[in-house]
Amino acid sequence: MVHSLQQLRRGACDTKLTRTPGRKRARLVVGSFQQEGGDGARMKLHQQRTCIGCRTSTSRNDLIRWVLTEQAPLPAVLLDVGASASGRGAWTHGIEKCVRQAVQRRAxxxxxxxxVNADTVLEQFTAYEDRPVSGRPSGKHDESGSEI
Incomplete structure (x- = not known):
């Protein structure tokens, strides 16, 4: 599919124009854009993450984050419900199949x-599943923090 330069600059198609340092010509890069609003709305690039269990790439809103914390005797893996804790992170789908697959593959x-202690990971996921649905995060990471 051929796009005009004006369409690329406006963001009206699923490719974007990027210029890398040292190159004389711009390069077309295919992105994962999603329509944000009604007619004439700008396209927005959503953050993609890969589930370490099933190895599929999806929006970070559909995944849960695990973080490695440096505690005194041994490093521990904790479920980062808010997806905002500092440290190295890994992402899985919020289903038992993906978490078990990640543990089995030593991902x-x-x-x-x-x-990583596999039993700790499975215990934390079981506790996460047993929480009431109202206690789980909404999955909206693009909000400003205002609930009004």
Whole structure:
């Protein structure tokens, strides 16, 4: 599909124009854009993450984040419900199948570049699943923080 330069500059198509340092010509890069609003709305690039369990790439709103914390005796893996804790993170879908697959494949150890206790990961996920649905995050990471 051929797009005009004006369409690329406006963001009206699924490709974007990027110029890398040292290159004389601009390069077209295919992005994952989603329509944000009604007619004439700008396109927005959503952040993509890969589930370490099933290895599929999806929006970060559909995944949960695990973070490695440096505690005194051994590093521990914690479920980062708000997806805002500092430290190295890994992402999985919020379903047991993906978490078990990641544990079985030792994907947490690879992602964190450190030994991980699989039992702790499964215990934390079980506690996360047992929480009431109202206690789970809404999945909206693009909000400003105002609930009004």
């Amino acid at each position: 947490f150890s690879r992602a964190f570049k450190s030994a």
